[in-house]
Amino acid sequence: MTCSTSKTAWQPLLPCAMALLWTAPLSAQVEAVANLDPIVITANRTAQTADQTLASVTVIDRAEIDRRQSKTMVDILRGLPGVATSSSGGPGQPTSVFLRGTESDHTLVLIDGIKVGSATIGSTPWQNIPTDQIERIEVVRGPRSSLYGSEAIGGVIQIFTRRGRAGPLTPRLSLGAGSYNTIRTNGGLSVGNERGWLDAHLGFEQTAGFNACNGEPFVGGCFVDEPDDDGYTNKNGGVSGGWRLSDQFSLEADFLRSEGSVDYDGSLFAGNRNETLLQVARLQAKAQPVDAWTSTFDVGRNWDKSRVFFNDQFLNRFDTRRDRLGWQNDIQLGAAQQLTLGIDYQRDEVTTKPTFAEDSRDNTGVYGQYLGRFGPADLQLSLRQDDDSQFGGHGTGNAALGYTLANGLRLTASYGTAFKAPTFNELYYPGFGNPDLEPEQSWSAELGLSGAHPWGRWAANLYQTDIDDLIATTLVAPNLYLPENVDRSRIRGLELWTTAELGGWIMDANLTLLDPRNESSGPNQGNLLPRRPEQTFRLDADRQLGRIGVGASLFVSGRRFDDAANRTRLDGFSLIDLRADYAFSDALRLQARVENLFDEAYETVAYYNQPGRTLMLTLLYQP
Structure with missing residues (x-):
């Protein structure tokens, strides 16, 4: 069956995707799948199994990242249910997640519970998050402002860094090299026992890259013609630890630091090199005075810093510091009921070369949540009130009901x-800001069926989200x-996903059908929102054959438009990745991966190039 991505609406991928999602498992020799039920923290700010939570959640753990040999956040997130990505070039270039x-700024991003991103432009430095330092990622789809406050319109993505393992001091090391003169190295140490644990890591990546932008002066893209390779360098490190002083x-x-330096095609006005810093620190104390509390x-x-240069000439800086205090109380009201009460305080401060009229603001949020199970029915209710020094008070709420049939x-x-x-x-x-702006606000409804x-x-999840008071630049x-x-x-939107084990193959398939429309009055009414594909499909298959592991990924994206007027169309595309590894022992293995096997030329942002066929070899020592 051939799947086209050149048509509109939801038609092209539906027949073949439904066949892959539903027919294939019934026509193949099927084996029982282990009943793995991961613990999810992000959905309700308290630990639940994935089956218990009423939210639509995807969990990616360290084993899956290693098995698929993922090296970037785009590679990890691309094609997950409800997730679309766009990148302005290759490694280290700005990346957006929808x-x-x-x-792209309607998703709350947390690293170990701390909000990350720039308070000046509202973006998350996805390109600078070191994937080698990740233990687990939780993607929660749907509104979560009733628990987290601002930004959680589309959902929450939380990244958990590595934790120490129980046992003696254990090292790990990876060495990699690949296309575009890329080298990657990462090392770490881990130790732990029943009372405490510690993990420390260092990493380095460097690539010569490729020409990020085919810009046309006075026309589009980066608006310059600078056909050189745009390289990227990243240095990162971190440490995390925990200690149980008593049973109560x-x-x-946790501490994570990532320094990046990336070249891009620019000008004396916009610069052509950016030096960035992402840094996150957190301290958490947990007490259990009584069993039920x-x-x-x-x-x-969180520090988010950016230095802009044109060649070696300094042009500008944008520095953000976000401080957070939080106090949360989980109270068991019985075997199947829980009440959560909490308060968050956040202070944002910015330092820029153009001085702002205001360079700081405070926000205090008070929230409460009730979780209850009544036989086959589950109930979740949450409310939150935010008080911001800039726009005043804002309340949000969420209600969810689940019912398990016989x-x-x-x-x-x-x-x-x-x-x-x-x-x-x-x-x-x-010369641009408007201090009278109000928050953007939304409502969402969702129906789900799972088994x-x-x-x-x-x-399967079907949903609708309406967003009002969206901020747009207008001629006043x-x-x-x-x-x-x-x-x-x-x-x-409609999201479908399935997992299975077929004849020894671990299979994972996701399909998203999306209809994102501009409902504003004016010439763009009814148009598709920019850079969101109408269809995405991802299929991953992996198998272990003794010491040899093999796998493949297929990603298919439908068309998208680069602009609100829908004049610049970006065609759909298909990518195939192949991977293999050989285990010399339980701890030492050699990995090989080919990305974009057929050297597909495609764009997710107009005028900006994407990687062609690439090869990466990695020697991994991980006891």
């Missing part, structure tokens, strides 16, 4: 509201453009 068709009290601490206190800070099928329904606070650039940038069969697990006077709350959007 969760359920919402804006424990401490945890757990109290958690968190303090943390045959094992589970029905879920949810409704939630969310909001996104304006960035410092939108509020205070000299488990001998061949694996599956789920001759030659004067200001951001204003004028736009609206309506996003409808």
